[in-house]
Amino acid sequence: MNQKNIRSILLILIAIFLVSINLRPSVTSVGPILSTISEALNVSSTQISLLTSIPVFCMGLFAPLAVPFQKKFGYKWSITLLLALIGVATSARIFFSSYSALVITSFLAGFAIAIISPMINAFIKEKFPTKIAPVIGLYSFAIGFGATLSSGFTGIFYESFEGNWALALGVWGVLAVVAMISWLLTVDSGQAKLAQEASTEPARNPWKNGLAWTILIYFGFQTSLFFSLTTWLVSIAEEQGMSLLTAGSVLTLMTIVQLVGNIVIPSMINKFPNRIAWLFGLVFMGLIGSVFFFIDVNWAIWVGTVIYGAVLSGLFPIGLMLPLDEAKNNQEANEWSSMVLSGGFMMSAVIPLVIGYVFDITGNHFITKLIFVTLFILMSISIFVMQKMKKSL
Template sequence: MNDRISNASPALLLIAIFLISINLRPAVAAIGPLVSQILGDTGVNSTIIGFLTMIPVFLMGIGAIYVRQLRAALGERGGITLGALIIALSCATRLWLSTGAGLLVTAAGAGIGIAMVQSLMPGFAKRNFGASTGRVIGLYSTGIVAGASIAAGTAAGLASSLEWAGTLAAWSLPAVLAIVFWALAARNADSERAAPAPAAGTIPPQFWRSGRCWSLMLFFGVGTGAFMLVMAWIPPFYLEQGLDQGTAGLLLSVLTVIEAATALGVAAFIHHFPDRRGPLVFALIVTALGFGVLYSSPVEMSFLAMTLLGVGIGILFPLSIIVAIDHVDDPTTAGNFTSFVQGGGYILASFVPLLAGAVRDAMSDLSQVWLVMAAGSLLMIFLAVRYSPGSYKRFSAMLRSVSLDRGLRAAS
C-alpha cells in the first residue's frame, strides 16, 4: 500500500470508495423493472427507454476522455465529490421531472456525475493504494454492481408505495450519505490536481496511436455493453415472455447479486492471478453461455442464464479495468490511460442498449440481441489471450520510449 495514504485512514477510505461506487448505477439500473409503468405514464417507446440507458453511458465515455481537464480543474477528490453531488441532484429532480423529456434531462445529469467519478477514481486509487490497486478496483466494481443489484431488486416493491418517479428519486438519499462520508474520509488522502510537468525531453503519451489502446477499448466496450444491456432489458424481456413484474425484477436482482458477489471475489483473489488471461477467457466463455441460454431456453432455464451472466459479467467488468491499469506504472499516466480506454469503451457500450431498444420496437423481440452478444463474447477471447504480463511491460516501455523520442524531436 502506498505510504502517501498515511495521513488518511485506509479502512475509512475504502468504505468511502465503496459507498460512492454504490451510487454509480441506480440511475440506470432502476429503469428496467419500471419500464412498463414508464411506458404507460409517459407514452414514450422502447427506443426512448434505450436512450435513458445510452445517454448516461455515452456521457461516461465523454467524461473519461476529458479526465486530464477534469483533474486539472477540480482535482481528484474535488471532482469525485462534485460528480457524486450531481448524481444526487439528478436523481432527486426525477420526482418533479417525470415526463419523457424530463427523464432524458435527468439521465444526462446523472451521466455527467457518473462520468466525473468514474474518470477520476482509478487514478485516485492507484495513487493511494499502489500495489493493492487491483483489489481496491475489485471492491469499487463490487460497489457498482451491488448498487445496480439493490436498485433493480427494490424498484418494483418501492414503486408500489412511492410510484416510479419517487422510486427513482429515492436514490438521491444514499448519494448524499456517500458524499458526506467521502468528504470526511478522503480529506487527507493523496489527490493530484495539476499534472506534474513532464520530464525534460519528453511529451505526454498519445494513447490513440497504439493498437493496444484500441484493443483494450473494444474489450472494455463489449464487457460494459453486456453489463448495461442486461440492466436495461432483462425485465422487459421477461415481461414479454409472460412473467409478472415481480418475477422479472427478481431475475435481474438474482443476476446482479451474483455479479456483486463475483466482483467481490475478484477483489479478494485477483492478486493470485498476475496473469489475467485465464480469468478473462473463463469470464468470456461463461458470459457467452449465459446469453446462449437466454436465447435458447429463457424461461425454462432462467435462473441458469442469470447465474452464468452474473458470474461472467461479474468477472469481466472489474477485470477489464484492472487489466488496463496493469499496463502503466505511473499513477497519473495510469489514470489517463484507463480513462482513455474507458472513455471509448463506454461510448461503444452506450449504443448496445439503444440498439436493443430499436430492435425491440422493430421486431417485438430481443432474442437476436442475445445471440449477437454471445458471439461477440466469444470473439473477445482472441483479444484476451494477448494480454500477458510481458505485454504490459513492453507497452509501458513503448510509451516511455515514444514519449521521449517525440520530445527530443520536438526540441530539435
Template sequence: MSDTNKKTNIILLLITIFAISINLRPAITSIGPMLETIRDQLSLSNAQVSLLTAVPVIGMGIFAMLSPILNRLFGLKQTMYVMLLLIGLMTALRGFISGYFILLSTALIVGIAIAIVGPLLSAMIKQNFPDRAASVIGVYSFGMGVGSAASAGLTAVFYESTKSYQFALSIWSVLAIIGLLCWFLTMRGYAEVRLKNANDKIGSSKKSVSPWNSKKAWLFLLFFGLQSSAFFSIITWLAPIAIASGMSLLQAGTLLSVMTTVQIFLNILIPLAMERFGSRRFWLLLMVISGMISIVCFWTGIYPLMWVGAFIMGIPLGGLFPVALLLPLDETENAQDANAWTAMMQTGGFVMGGLLPLVIALVYDYTADHHLTFIIMMSLYVMMLILSFLIENKKQEVAT
C-alpha cells in the first residue's frame, strides 16, 4: 500500500472515530435542558425524570463487559454496525411515541449500546495508534464533546421552535446516520484487513492478567466513576439549578452551551498538551481544582459568577474524561488488554456516574434545597483531588 493510501486511510479512520463518538452522549445530554418540561408535561417527580439520565449511564456500566465478549463472538465490524443502528433507532423512536415508559426504555437500550461501543473505540485506538494514543483519544473525546455541546445547547432551541420535546430529543438520531456511513467507508479495505491481522497477532501473544486482579485497575475504576459522576451530575442539573436561580429556559440552555463549548476545545487540546507535557498529576490537579472553583461560583447564585463558573467548569469536563480513558491505554500492551481494562473501568465507573444524579434528585425532592446538591458535587472533586496523588505518571507503579 502506498504512503498516500496509508495517509488517506488514517485520516478516514480518525474521521470515523470522531463520527462515532459524537453519537455517545446526545441521547443522554439532550434530556438535561428538557428536565423541567418533561417533568411538567408528564407530571413526574424529580427522581422519576432523573432516571432518564441515570438509567442509560448505569446501563453503560453494567453492560460494558459485553464489549470484549461481543467482539470475540461477532467481530468489531458487525458489533459496531448493530450498536450504532440501535442508538439511531432508539433516539428516533422518541419522536414517534410519547410517554415516560418509551423515554425510559429507549434510554436503557441506548445506554447498553454506548457501553459496548466505548471500549471498542479504545481498543481500536490502542491497536491503530499505539504511539499517538493521547492525540487520538483527544479526537474521541472531542467528538463526544461536540455531541454533548450540540445536544445541551440546541435541544432547548429546537423545543422553543417546535414546542415539541419529542422532536427536540429525536432529532439527534441523524448523527447515527453519519456514524454508520463513516463506519461503512472505513471498513472497506485497509482498516478491516489491519484489524484482522492485529487479532491474529493478539491470539498468539501470552495470556494477559485480568484487570479485576489489578489494584491499579481498581484505582482507575474509582477515578473514572468519580469523574463520570461529576460530569453527568453537572450536565443533568446545571440547567435546573440555573432555572431555580431565576434564569429562563433559554438562558439556562445558553449557560450549558458556554460550559460545553469550552469543553469541546479542551477535549482535544488537553490530550495534545498531555502528549507533550505528560505529567498526569499536574493535569489532574489543574482540572480538579478548576472544578472546585467552578462549583463555588455556581453555589453563589450570582449570575455573573455563574457564567464564570460555566466557563471554568469546561476545564474539568473537557479534560478528566480523556485522561481517564488514557489510564488503561498507558498500562496495557495490546488492543485486547486495552479493551478488557477499559470495559472493567467503565463497568463500575458508569454505574457510579448514573447513580449520583439520581441521588441528587432524591435529595432535592426531599429537601428542595440545592445547597445539598453543591455539597455532593464538591465532595466528588475532593475525592478526585485525593486520587490525583495516588495516580502516578505513565508507566509508574501506584504506591501501595
C-alpha cells in the first residue's frame, strides 16, 4: 500500500470519527441537567424524558430512509445535509428554549441521526470489508466520545454559563460544522454509485428473515439499556444523595469506561470472533453489575457504573457487526443495518419514557433498577435464540 492510499484511508477514518461524534450529543446532553430543565420549564419527569425518547424513536422510524437517501444523493451529500440538520437543530436550542422547541429540535436531530447511522455502517462495510471489527470499533468509540463529551461537559457548561441551560445544550452544534467540513473534503461523491454498479448479487429482504428480526430484538434491548442509563443515571445518583455535578460525574465515568472499551473490545473480537460467546459473557457481567445498584451506599453505584460501562462498550459494537456479518453485498449491508437500527431504536425509545412515568408515580428508582435487570434477561433470551438460528442455517 503506497503512501497516498494510506493518507486517503486515514482521512476517511478521521471523517467517519468526526461524523460519528455527532450521533449522540443532542440526546445525551439532556441527561446531566434533566432535573434543572424540568424545574425551569415546570414539566413532569414523563414529559422531560420525551426529549430522549423522541429522538431515539426517530432514529428507528426514519432509519429505513437510509437506503433511498444513499441511492439518490450518495454518501457524500446525504451525510453532509444531515449533519447540517443536526447542527441547526442543536444550535437552535440556544435561541428557542421552550419545551415545545426542545421537542421539535429533538425530533429533527433524531431524524438526521436515524439516516446517518445505518449509512455509516454500510459505508464501513463497503470501504473496509476485511477490517469491519476494528473500524466499527472506531465508529463506536466516536459515538461514545461524543456521548462522553456531552454528558461530561454539559453540566460544566451549565455552571460556566451562569445557569444558562439552553446555551449548555446548544453549544454542541459546533461539532456538526467540523464534521461537515471533514466529510466534504474527504469523501468522493462517486464512490457509492461505483459500489452499486459492482454489486450484482440480489439482496435478501431482512423484513422477511427470522435471523434479522432476532438481531433487531437484541439490538433494541441493548439500546434501551443505554438510553435509559444516559437519561436516568444522574437522577438515580442524585437519589443516593449526590450533588448534580457529582451525579453527572457518575454518568461521565460510565461513558469514559465505555469509550475505552469501544476500542479494546472490538480489537479483541477481531482476534476472538465468536460474537455469541462475547454477548453471553457481557450480559452475565451486566447482571453482576446490576446487583451493585441495589446497595444503598455511594461506592456501590460507582462500581456498578464501571461494570455497566464495560458491558455497553461491547454490546453496542457487536450489535452493529451482526447485520454486517450476515450481509452478502453492500446493498444488503445497508438494508439489514437500516432494518436492525430502525426496529431497535424504536424499541429503545419506549423504556426511558416508561421509567419517567413510573418515577412520577413512585417517586423513587427501585423499579428503574428492576427494569435494567429485566433488559439483561431479555437480551440473554434473544442471544440464545440467535445462536439456535445461526446453527440451523
